[in-house]
Amino acid sequence: xxxxxxxxxxxxxxxxxxxxxxxxxxxxxxxxxxxxxxxxxxxxxxxxxxxxxxxxxxxxxxxxxxxxxxxxxxxxxxxxxxxxxxxxxxxxxxxxxxxxxxxxxxxxxxxxxxxxxxxxxxxxxxxxxxxxxxx
Numbered sequence: 001x002x003x004x005x006x007x008x009x010x011x012x013x014x015x016x017x018x019x020x021x022x023x024x025x026x027x028x029x030x031x032x033x034x035x036x037x038x039x040x041x042x043x044x045x046x047x048x049x050x051x052x053x054x055x056x057x058x059x060x061x062x063x064x065x066x067x068x069x070x071x072x073x074x075x076x077x078x079x080x081x082x083x084x085x086x087x088x089x090x091x092x093x094x095x096x097x098x099x100x101x102x103x104x105x106x107x108x109x110x111x112x113x114x115x116x117x118x119x120x121x122x123x124x125x126x127x128x129x130x131x132x133x134x135x
Contacts, residue, residue, distance in 0.1 A: 018054045018104045020044070020130065024082050025055065028107055029132050031077040032059050035070040037109065041121065044128040051124075054104045058120055060112050064095030067109050071098045074107060 018025060020042060032040055037059035045051035061067040075086050088101040097114045100107040108120060121129060 020055075024078060024084060024102060025057075025105060027077050027081045028057055028074055028102075028105060031074040032057070032070055032107075032109075033132075033134055034077075035061075035066065035073045037061055037066075037070050039115075040132040042130050042132065043121065043124050044130070045124060047128075048124070048126055051127075053101075053106045056106050056108060056120060056124065056127075058108045058110065058115065060110055060115055062112075064111075067095045067098050067111070068092065070109050071100060071107075074100060078102070 020026075025042070029040065029042075038061070040057070040059040043056040043058070044054070045056060046054050059070070061070055071089065071092065075089070078084050078086070084102060086100050087103050089098065090101075091098040096111050097118070098107075098109045100109070108115075110118070
């Protein structure tokens with residue numbers, strides 16, 4: 001399973017860069033927290049020239065059904081709050097690692113084993129990392 005492969009197929013549009021205070025960013029974090037996503041972090045990739053987006057948001061879920069619930073809630077809340085649709089969503093068949101591509105923000109919802117194995121935080125260690133605790 002290689003969800004990251006899809007990210008190389010598209011380019012970041014010339015739209016304004018996002019921040020952690022952007023409505024879509026805050027909405028995604030809240031949607032994850034509503035469904036009890038764990039170990040939520042955001043990676044700020046704006047200073048990395050080869051990055052495919054402005055931010056990665058990564059979280060864990062304890063089961064496949066919880067991964068689906070988090071992904072569905074993100075999609076619903078983002079559409080409701082911003083009118084934006086997910087550009088691409090992968091991994092929904094296996095529910096071990098779901099990738100949600102909002103172009104400037106890419107969300108990774110993973111089982112703990114996949115997160116440990118792929119270790120995205122280490123792969124993008126040049127980024128600025130922020131933990132998002134429950135409200």
